[in-house]
Amino acid sequence: MNGEKTGGERPRAEFERLSRRGLLAGVGAAGSLTLVGSSARARRTVPDCAGATADAGPVHAPRPVDDDVTMFRRGLRRYGFYPEVTVPSAVRVDWSAPINRIGHTAAKSTPRPTPDGETILVAGDTGVVHAFTPEGDERWSLETAAGRSLGFHGTPAVVGDVAYVGGYDGALYAVDVETGELIWRTGIREFDGSIAIGSSPAYVDGTLYLLAEYSDPASGALWEIDAETGTPTWSDDRIWGMPHPSPAIDCDAGRLVTGSNDGVVYCWEFPSLEFAWSFQAGGEGGPDGEPMAGGRFHLGAEIKGTTPVYDGAAFVGSWDGRFYRLNLEDGSEEWSFETGRVIMSNPAVDPEEGIVYVGSDDRRVYALDAETGDELWSTHVGGHVIGSVTATAETILVGSYDTHLYALDRETGERRWRVENRGHVTSGAIPRDGRIYYAERGVFSNYWDDDEETVFEGPGHVYCLVPDE
Template structure:
């Protein structure tokens, strides 16, 4: 059976040399963690890499935590713009405010990137080509922003750098340069001039972690020894010296950081793997897929699996410290409140759970009327979560009681971002006959990006 290493060895990527599943190029220089750890304040605050950097789940640790944000007691829709039009059920891109808050970036599943003011005025729309061709799925990852440049991977297997001021493409690293990748669904992590993304491959179903020079788009390192097609975004804990992600094989992969030597792996669903369909000629079995991004906190990684369980894993050696069973698929991106020691996760059982990070004890649960496959957001008093029932919910952070909900058009699968008294999020398009194999699927209405404000 071919391995990812053998497949990449056949690709003419100049200057690459394969070593035990990893490739290095152009005299790789290990990034420094000093910027992410120095002068960052107490460990309970989100760690920005720098003032001009922002990324998915707010930072390298992927907490989705906004302790300074206050969610209004009642809200109304200030504006919405149509963005999404593809039926793919994966979570949609989360709107990403620029560090100065003056521009909101929305990457759509049609391959467009929209720049919108906080008042809803369109600054520009960039057609990238990521949505061109039959079966194209555009963007599902969220841009990482460094200064005036936004970085986002597409379902065409390419990575894009965009000049936000000009609304123009700076560079594009194509699928061929990533060893023939078919998709990049993960959102980039950025540190010290380097980007980290997961790329997906077919025949066999597999993946690779890539390091890219953010200035040039040139790949500088990769580890292709990953099975399944990995969707999560890599999380980096500079204090623990670890980079963590999961994949569709139900495995959590961990590397030492910044050396990128493999540290450990953890198989969800039991030692022999979950029951289900064998993939890649038996290299792995479906049933415990890990789709959600893994926040890292307190020397641990927190990960949900399609085996129905939510795990706390020791970052040092991958040992399971506890698990919580929801009985249904977990594919959402959890939010983590480090001050309270609570992690919030959504499940396909239509519930959001608040769990004690130390023990895994359930503190509360709340029914949100539909499955949760997108990102949860924790604020000072509120948990924001989108549901398949077409609503965005605001739940009390202490009790889980509903504060309000807003009805939308399609399934709400993009994360909600609070910024300067506004809340931004996106939804999937509205389709008919989507699950009917005998009828043509029809897009009834584009999915929108929304801005909510206080209803005075």
């Protein structure tokens, strides 16, 4: 085994917890705007997982099985799997629109079609939420306070006619899908002084789950929020290292799983939210080999990608260059696969064939046997892969730092086609009603050159592809 499993709460002095909460809550109270009002929490109601279990339908179906709910990676288990979709043999760009202008290297928000497919929501890194028709007409745009920071990188969860998305201003927004009007905003005071929410919300039975980030010290918290009011009902701040992933939930196994920048996977029982276990990926240890802020913080082991849950296991990519299968019951490592380079993409899972697909900074996409970790194929895609991998009936869709979106044969990994764009393609690619939607970063020159001034060359776009007949 290359990781370390621990049970119970991770080491932390109580005065450190209180100091962080007190300091950041004070900052938030002085500087935030909130439409929720009081920072007191609502009484917690345990959500019902009905509709989010395997008994609700085929194993490949998104969870919850609900025509009115859609979210990042298509459901609570975060499979990113569309078995009913056939990708065309040739495509062309039907339309595009500028949305991203910030030089932050995190993956960009993935376009999210509403449940009825009539509206395509895109949250930009400028803090603007856009709503397009499938034909590319902008229905509305909503400018938010997130534009004063790094905007949005998480993907909206859509429940009925309401979209929920967190911003890098540390706030959570609920937006009316039909009108683009703000319904409520839960500010940083309610999140105990959060500085950012890059996590995409998970939705279960009227309740949202997401991760918030904090500084001084670098840390995070898992939050439960009442979806109707935006009022927090529960949180756990044991997380270290500013977490970016979106929580994955397996109602059959009774587990909620996420990772963080400390290289740790955290797991809670669900829906009770009793802490279950943690797993430490490899890495170099803390500064000068010492623990950071009272907890193990392994540099070089960051976990940025969302962790899909399948077959009683969680599938985790780490900056330590390994991709892990962890047992959901106790967090033990069942296998790991080494690429030798950073892994931060969001994997896709084919639960019918038992295959997991993941990208790496080694410029390759891998198909792995989910049970054994054996490599089935790998394909070079010209650049780093930090965004989401999407699996369809016959095709794997994946964006690359070489500015292309790739379509790979699901059985062999051979390239079917690629589309050239402007910037790094770091969102997921979403097929819907014969169209494929995805987004890229803005274009910058000298971005990694410390001796030259970074220059903004042009905005990153959202794209819509259609069959080239």
